[in-house]
Amino acid sequence: MSIAYRRADAARFDSNSVSRLFEIVAVLSQASQGSVALVEALRRMGNLIGSNVTAICRVDLTASHDVAKVFCHESRRPVSEDAGPFEVSFARGVCGASIDTAKAGTVWRATLADIETRERLASLFRHRRLAETVVIPLQKDNGSGDFLELHFTQPVSATLLEYLEYMGPVLARCWKGRSPGMFSDSMLSRRRKLPPSPVSGAILSMENPCRLSRAEYRVCVLLSRGLNNQAVLEELSITMATLRTHLRNIYAKTDSASQPELIHKLLSTTPRHGLRREGDAYVA
Known part of the structure; x- marks a missing residue:
């Protein structure tokens, strides 16, 4: 696992890249205030970033397991019929012992080799043929933490990593300013709409x-x-x-x-x- 400490320089981005950065930030900001459904925001963010699975996970920081409240959008069906739903967070597997101290907006990365000892995470990785996962801490409060988790079927490029490093702190500030209860309401709304399992x-x-x-x-x-x-x-x-x-x-x-x-x-x-x-x- 690794963390990207350097701060990207926005001046090096071309106009198209800057426009895309603004759009990603804008859509999460809209969702945080309730003007766009969270699932739609994650879908659009995934399309702009290129992630196969885009999720926001609420993690119990006092526990050691990976089960979490997960709200995600998956851009395509899993390759394997044995792939289960995304109901776990990769934050603990990616951030490791630093999960409690990881600064909001920082970028953490991991490949299968980094999380293979966590069997449930490794199983999701293999069944979806993922290549790399990026985790961005958004906020920690009262023993729980919210994380933006991006899962890719291709390795993350240096350019995309710079985008994420630049956007991370801004996304964290957007999430911190969200409407009270927004995440819980989104979870409940999706649960009501899900077909019977x-x-x-x-x-x-x-x-x-x-x-x-x-x-x-x-x-x-x-x-x-x-x-x-x-x-x-x-x-x-x-x-x-x-x-x-x-x-x-x-x-x-x-x-x-x-x-x-x-x-x-x-x-x-x-x-x-x-x-x-x-x-x-x-x-x-």
Whole structure:
């Protein structure tokens, strides 16, 4: 990971570049005051910057995980069908131990090699064939931080990096001056408009909407019956390492951030049946 400390010189930019810089700043400023929908602002910013995924993430700075409140626009569908939704922030993976002290408006960069130890981030990187991520801290307040996160399928050029270095502090000031509750209202508005998720049906139903493997399916059934991890190990005669692998895959397929969330989904949607025979077609 790296941070770009030098400040770009606006005098070196041509008129087209300056115009684009102003447009990017203007659209975020409009969104921060509610005159443009945040999703539309992110779409336009992504088009101007060239990012495949453009997101603003609210991160709990007191936690160590990457789950966050993420509002994003993705310019094209993920290459891989296994790619899950963008519901994590890359800020902690990119900024590392400096996440609490990173100055608003500074530019932080990372490639897959920098975040590969954070499995969920690396999975998103691979499934979308991303080449580089840029994170710009916008504001920190009351134990949480807001970050602009830009994900690219091509390496970030030196010219684009200069643009971002110049714009970063201005974007941070725009975000700091936003209307109260704007981000939360945008999250709620998008949630109301989202179509039902394929995971919203019974996870263990005949349709197998999450495409669980036989082993993953068995783990889910046992968890839905109230067995703890040790009991699952004994029932399936597997090691803890194998169970962790199954759980990671299940979390990704069911869009769950943790085991408690998974169990909640299982108990909310599980049909009343036992383990299916291995020959059943709906067990992938």
